[in-house]
Amino acid sequence: MNVTTRPLIPWIAIAALATGGCERAEPTRVQSDQPVHGGTLVYATDREPTCLDPHVAGDMPQVFLAQQYLDSLVSMDADGHIGPWLATRWDVSADGLHYTFHLRHDVRFTDGTPFNAAALKANLDHITDPKTQSSTAGGYIRQYRGTQVLDEYTAVVELATPYAAFLEVLAQGFLGMQSPTALARSREANCESPVGSGPFKVVRWERQSRVLLARNPDYDWAPPTARHQGPAYLDGITWTFMQEPSVRFASLQAGEVDVIEALPPESHEAARRNPDVELIIAQRPGNPTNGTFNIRRAPFDDVRVREAFVRSADVEGALKSVYFGEFPRAGGPLSAATPFYSPDFEHVQDYDPARAAQLLDQAGWTGRDAQGYRTKHGKRLQVTVLIGTRTPPSEQTLWEQVQATTRQVGFDLVLEQMSDTQTTARQAAWDYDIRLGYWNTNTPDVLRIIFGSAFIQPAGVGGYHQNTAGYSDAGFDALMDSALATQDPQQRRARYLRAQQQAAAQYLQLVTYPQSTRLGVYRTAHGVRLESSLAVTSLYDAWVTP
Amino acid sequence: MTAFNTTSDTRALRRERLAALGRRAGIRLLGGLLVLWAVATLTFFALRLMPGDPVLAILGGASGNPTPETLEATRQEYGLDKPLAVQYVAYLGRLLQGDLGASYTQHMPVTRVLAEQGGATFELTIASLLLAWVLVLLLTVLTAGRGRLVGGLASLAETVSAALPHFWLGIVLLAVFAFGLRWFPPAGSDSLAALVLPAFSLAIPLAGFIAQVTRESLELTLEQPFVLTARTRGLSDLAVRFRHALRHALLPGISLSGWAIGALMSGAVVCEVIFSRRGIGRQLYQAVIAQDMPLVIGISLVVAAVYVLANIGVDLLYLWIDPRQQEQPR
Numbered sequence: 001m002n003v004t005t006r007p008l009i010p011w012i013a014i015a016a017l018a019t020g021g022c023e024r025a026e027p028t029r030v031q032s033d034q035p036v037h038g039g040t041l042v043y044a045t046d047r048e049p050t051c052l053d054p055h056v057a058g059d060m061p062q063v064f065l066a067q068q069y070l071d072s073l074v075s076m077d078a079d080g081h082i083g084p085w086l087a088t089r090w091d092v093s094a095d096g097l098h099y100t101f102h103l104r105h106d107v108r109f110t111d112g113t114p115f116n117a118a119a120l121k122a123n124l125d126h127i128t129d130p131k132t133q134s135s136t137a138g139g140y141i142r143q144y145r146g147t148q149v150l151d152e153y154t155a156v157v158e159l160a161t162p163y164a165a166f167l168e169v170l171a172q173g174f175l176g177m178q179s180p181t182a183l184a185r186s187r188e189a190n191c192e193s194p195v196g197s198g199p200f201k202v203v204r205w206e207r208q209s210r211v212l213l214a215r216n217p218d219y220d221w222a223p224p225t226a227r228h229q230g231p232a233y234l235d236g237i238t239w240t241f242m243q244e245p246s247v248r249f250a251s252l253q254a255g256e257v258d259v260i261e262a263l264p265p266e267s268h269e270a271a272r273r274n275p276d277v278e279l280i281i282a283q284r285p286g287n288p289t290n291g292t293f294n295i296r297r298a299p300f301d302d303v304r305v306r307e308a309f310v311r312s313a314d315v316e317g318a319l320k321s322v323y324f325g326e327f328p329r330a331g332g333p334l335s336a337a338t339p340f341y342s343p344d345f346e347h348v349q350d351y352d353p354a355r356a357a358q359l360l361d362q363a364g365w366t367g368r369d370a371q372g373y374r375t376k377h378g379k380r381l382q383v384t385v386l387i388g389t390r391t392p393p394s395e396q397t398l399w400e401q402v403q404a405t406t407r408q409v410g411f412d413l414v415l416e417q418m419s420d421t422q423t424t425a426r427q428a429a430w431d432y433d434i435r436l437g438y439w440n441t442n443t444p445d446v447l448r449i450i451f452g453s454a455f456i457q458p459a460g461v462g463g464y465h466q467n468t469a470g471y472s473d474a475g476f477d478a479l480m481d482s483a484l485a486t487q488d489p490q491q492r493r494a495r496y497l498r499a500q501q502q503a504a505a506q507y508l509q510l511v512t513y514p515q516s517t518r519l520g521v522y523r524t525a526h527g528v529r530l531e532s533s534l535a536v537t538s539l540y541d542a543w544v545t546p
Numbered sequence: 547m548t549a550f551n552t553t554s555d556t557r558a559l560r561r562e563r564l565a566a567l568g569r570r571a572g573i574r575l576l577g578g579l580l581v582l583w584a585v586a587t588l589t590f591f592a593l594r595l596m597p598g599d600p601v602l603a604i605l606g607g608a609s610g611n612p613t614p615e616t617l618e619a620t621r622q623e624y625g626l627d628k629p630l631a632v633q634y635v636a637y638l639g640r641l642l643q644g645d646l647g648a649s650y651t652q653h654m655p656v657t658r659v660l661a662e663q664g665g666a667t668f669e670l671t672i673a674s675l676l677l678a679w680v681l682v683l684l685l686t687v688l689t690a691g692r693g694r695l696v697g698g699l700a701s702l703a704e705t706v707s708a709a710l711p712h713f714w715l716g717i718v719l720l721a722v723f724a725f726g727l728r729w730f731p732p733a734g735s736d737s738l739a740a741l742v743l744p745a746f747s748l749a750i751p752l753a754g755f756i757a758q759v760t761r762e763s764l765e766l767t768l769e770q771p772f773v774l775t776a777r778t779r780g781l782s783d784l785a786v787r788f789r790h791a792l793r794h795a796l797l798p799g800i801s802l803s804g805w806a807i808g809a810l811m812s813g814a815v816v817c818e819v820i821f822s823r824r825g826i827g828r829q830l831y832q833a834v835i836a837q838d839m840p841l842v843i844g845i846s847l848v849v850a851a852v853y854v855l856a857n858i859g860v861d862l863l864y865l866w867i868d869p870r871q872q873e874q875p876r
Binding site: 131191206390420 | 835
């Protein structure tokens with residue numbers, strides 16, 4: 001998903017709050033490695049999902065909640081290896097089109113429905129049914145043809161084309177397994193109270209306030225990535241929505257909540273100094289935060305101009321001032337947490353204004369106008385970046401800094417502000433030079449979606465394409481397809497290395513920083529961890545102490 | 547003239563007054579309906595004429611990854627494949643039957659969203675208005691006409707509070723009373739204690755506004771001859787202020803309160819975000835961002851209806867406080 005989050009108002013009064021609630025607490029962290037049963041953990045996050053069923057739409061807040069009450073077919077560990085979960089093992093046919101899943105026999109959804117081959121079929125059918133309105137999960141398994149139930153606990157999934165990333169996306173909470181009985185209800189009902197087989201179940205959703213989750217006492221099928229087996233330690237979770245970052249952090253410091261998500265970067269330092277607060281930060285896999293160049297029109301149709309723009313942007317400096325040095329620079333097309341990521345391309349985007357000037361000279365942008373911008377045949381070197389309503393203010397500041405540094409070599413970068421629907425319309429019309437975005441997913445196959453020529457076509461009548469760069473290269477397409485056609489990790493690694501190399505050499509994006517999950521954990525909460533497929537919070541192993 | 551005749555005259559007069567009052571209320575209600583229709587129409591077209599495909603808005607804006615089949619199914623489900631005029635007429639027809647449609651983003655009927663979220667905003671608005679009036683009465687009645695220094699200081703306080711932005715005040719109240727002193731919870735909408743800070747953050751600036759006009763008219767009133775008369779009858783200073791002068795001085799403040807309902811609703815947007823409260827203000831903000839048309843229209847209609855009703859209410863309150871107004875229609 002490449003959704004950007006946006007705090008409503010960028011408060012300045014954060015400092016006043018950050019010092020607020022420290023008087024009372026004596027910093028004696030209870031060293032309790034022994035899990036405690038019982039108690040309720042209060043979790044505060046910024047955005048409320050619009051539907052608790054992650055099959056529908058598919059935005060990050062949905063998967064964070066769903067991870068607590070849905071199990072996935074397979075699991076993914078920190079090294080990117082796919083392991084068993086609800087499926088104990090699987091075989092892939094030689095042509096890569098048939099996946100035979102052997103399922104656990106002992107799994108029940110919290111409504112009593114057993115998990116079996118028919119349930120797997122119902123879930124995949126549900127995800128791909130247009131009526132489900134699935135953007136993320138449905139988009140990831142477009143190759144899905146159908147499922148054949150061989151026996152109670154064996155199912156064969158048929159794909160239209162080889163898709164080695166299938167197992168990876170199945171590990172994402174977006175494709176979590178739900179009770180077929182519950183899925184048979186209306187979309188509205190299932191959004192309100194989805195039923196899974198996970199360690200917790202949804203009790204009640206009080207809109208714009210909180211979601212109450214209770215322990216599933218029968219839970220006995222934790223993935224191998226979990227630290228314990230059996231039911232969760234917590235009696236329940238109160239999942240609250242606090243939109244305002246400074247309020248969320250102050251609530252954590254005051255111990256009003258046990259865990260907060262989306263810890264604002266300006267609070268990292270205060271959090272580190274607070275002995276009552278622990279930080280958990282992990283990068284998310286996928287395509288890092290970036291500005292993608294539209295290479296279908298001048299001046300970014302010239303790779304030299306693209307590289308010149310990248311080289312003239314002092315992103316490191318901008319990150320330091322905007323995010324207080326808390327966000328690392330990303331350089332390559334994949335974030336470091338992505339399977340088959342190669343660090344070889346981390347420095348291809350380093351700040352080098354001298355090289356930028358040289359490249360622009362070579363590309364013929366040698367003139368200068370009265371304001372000092374470069375020109376070619378009397379035309380100014382001007383590029384436009386679209387800033388939508390949902391673009392976070394800090395992101396905009398970052399691009400203002402890019403504007404300042406690229407100007408020094410002669411670029412006129414225009415930040416054009418508009419509504420999100422307008423950006424969509426401009427996107428559809430290819431009327432932009434730079435589009436901001438990111439894409440969180442646990443497979444390098446993301447490069448096929450954002451740079452593959454099949455995705456230049458609009459996804460449908462909406463006229464919206466996902467290959468924002470407009471990059472079209474038969475060799476690259478073939479490379480991406482060949483990476484999907486093999487299950488051999490060594491071959492996949494080699495092919496994805498070439499893909500990263502090619503994408504990096506084309507300078508299709510100015511990559512800024514990797515997306516990350518940033519939790520603040522108060523001393524009352526223990527065992528909180530992030531799972532590996534999307535760096536999503538898992539509270540299965542968590543417990544609370546007073 | 548006999549006593550009998552006087553009573554009959556009074557009755558006739560009262561009946562006539564009631565009839566006038568009814569006519570007035572009827573006309574206002576009719577006007578109110580017109581306003582509601584205008585609101586529904588304006589929001590409908592404003593949202594539909596915004597660039598961008600509503601189907602993409604439904605499916606999560608530019609961020610979604612919908613398949614062509616999903617787009618087509620959604621378009622048909624919401625009737626977006628029909629011409630705009632047809633959609634508008636169908637929409638008005640449903641409105642007349644009290645059907646506000648289903649929210650794209652909330653995946654539930656708009657009426658249910660309103661039922662779940664409206665109460666909290668209503669609670670906050672009423673609490674803020676009452677609190678504002680308590681502050682106004684305390685500040686003005688006790689300090690008006692008490693010499694330049696007291697009056698000047700109070701007046702300064704009013705000007706400053708009227709200028710305070712809700713969000714700044716909210717953050718300060720949170721820092722001091724929720725995180726510092728820990729008297730009130732920083733978030734939530736279920737307890738009375740959680741209502742205190744948001745209500746204050748809305749009431750203080752509003753009280754500043756109302757107090758400014760009330761002070762001015764109270765000071766004018768205190769110079770009126772009838773106040774002097776009351777004083778010569780031996781009434782205490784406070785009694786004169788509360789029982790006699792106030793009734794005259796309240797009118798501008800009351801008519802401002804009708805406007806204040808609208809202002810409070812817009813203030814609620816910010817307030818509900820800061821204090822993590824449920825409510826239709828915060829919901830409206832989300833709905834506009836997501837281009838969730840049925841929800842935006844539904845909330846706008848409710849806010850407009852409350853505004854219209856509040857102003858009719860203020861009108862009637864006027865008549866009750868100042869019977870002289872009742873003579874005017876004749």
